[in-house]
Amino acid sequence: MIVTIDGVAASGKSSVASGVARALHVPYLSSGLLYRAATWAALQHGLPLDTPEAEGPLLDLLHAQTQAGTPLDLRPLPEGNQVWQAGRDISEALHTAEVDAHVSAAAVLPGLREWVNAQLRALTPPFLAEGRDMGSTVFPHADHKFYLHASARVRAERRVKERAQDVDSVEAALKLRDERDVRQSAPAPDAIHIDTGSGTLPEIIAQVLAHLPAPSAT
Numbered sequence: 001m002i003v004t005i006d007g008v009a010a011s012g013k014s015s016v017a018s019g020v021a022r023a024l025h026v027p028y029l030s031s032g033l034l035y036r037a038a039t040w041a042a043l044q045h046g047l048p049l050d051t052p053e054a055e056g057p058l059l060d061l062l063h064a065q066t067q068a069g070t071p072l073d074l075r076p077l078p079e080g081n082q083v084w085q086a087g088r089d090i091s092e093a094l095h096t097a098e099v100d101a102h103v104s105a106a107a108v109l110p111g112l113r114e115w116v117n118a119q120l121r122a123l124t125p126p127f128l129a130e131g132r133d134m135g136s137t138v139f140p141h142a143d144h145k146f147y148l149h150a151s152a153r154v155r156a157e158r159r160v161k162e163r164a165q166d167v168d169s170v171e172a173a174l175k176l177r178d179e180r181d182v183r184q185s186a187p188a189p190d191a192i193h194i195d196t197g198s199g200t201l202p203e204i205i206a207q208v209l210a211h212l213p214a215p216s217a218t
């Protein structure tokens with residue numbers, strides 16, 4: 001079984017995916033964390049991301065890291081995905097305002113989208129996958145699809161607890177990222193839409209689970 005959970009920035013995708021995945025005893029995959037990791041690697045190496053010409057050097061860097069035995073390694077832990085590189089957990093560095101500000105530029109590069117999608121499609125179901133285009137593009141034949149949304153203010157008020165910024169600037173940054181991500185963020189036509197502003201996290205997880213078959217006893 002494949003379940004996709006897509007939605008706008010800070011709509012609750014990874015928290016909901018984690019709760020559902022734990023209830024079902026299956027892994028969840030955070031596609032956004034891979035986009036963030038590639039962006040972080042580019043920033044570390046001083047690679048520009050804001051032009052179409054950025055794609056070649058970025059893919060070369062990712063390829064070279066793989067060849068050197070130090071690839072960006074997504075670990076789909078149920079309590080929260082991590083990315084490791086060269087024996088180090090780099091996950092914390094991926095959720096900074098700097099990565100937030102550059103990731104959408106990287107995510108428009110078609111070669112980077114292929115790099116992410118190939119890694120996700122190489123995995124064996126059952127799993128949940130969360131991001132923007134999991135249900136529309138990457139796993140169009142998924143068994144169950146969800147699309148999460150909430151007002152920009154609600155999302156900013158939640159995210160501000162994770163960033164050292166004020167709520168107005170977090171809201172402005174979220175809206176800007178939504179605009180920049182609009183191309184890959186169209187909901188799959190068969191996705192069930194859920195407003196995560198209208199309930200607590202356990203309630204939203206229960207709402208998703210109500211649409212899914214009960215987990216097997218084994």
Ligand SMILES: Nc1ncnc2c1ncn2[C@@H]1O[C@H](COP(=O)(O)OP(=O)(O)O)[C@@H](O)[C@H]1O
Binds near residue numbers: 009014159199
């Ligand atoms: N009802 C809710 N549904 C989803 N997330 C919620 C809810 N209430 C609070 N949150 C919080 O919102 C924040 C953003 O959620 P997150 O899972 O990081 O979103 P995304 O993966 O879409 O960026 C998290 O701190 C999460 O715990």
Ligand SMILES: Nc1ccn([C@@H]2O[C@H](COP(=O)(O)OP(=O)(O)O)[C@@H](O)[C@H]2O)c(=O)n1
Binds near residue numbers: 011
């Ligand atoms: N399937 C996906 C997932 C993320 N992304 C990109 O990766 C960025 C970070 O995604 P994320 O899911 O970690 O972001 P949040 O919603 O958690 O803030 C997004 O702003 C998009 O630019 C994408 O293009 N396609």
